[in-house]
Amino acid sequence: MGRYTDASCRLCRRERQKLFLKGTKCYTEKCPF
Structure with a gap:
């Protein structure tokens, strides 16, 4: 089942670092970053 990643996770990806x-x-290992 596809998991919806929140906009906040997308911010982490844009900044190229974990923003927590x-x-x-x-x-966790579930974090896409």
Whole structure:
């Protein structure tokens, strides 16, 4: 099933660094960055 990645994850990708906008999710392997 496709997972909807939030706009905040897209910001991380644009800045090319982890911005930790999703909190603890940014620390997991599920983080696209």
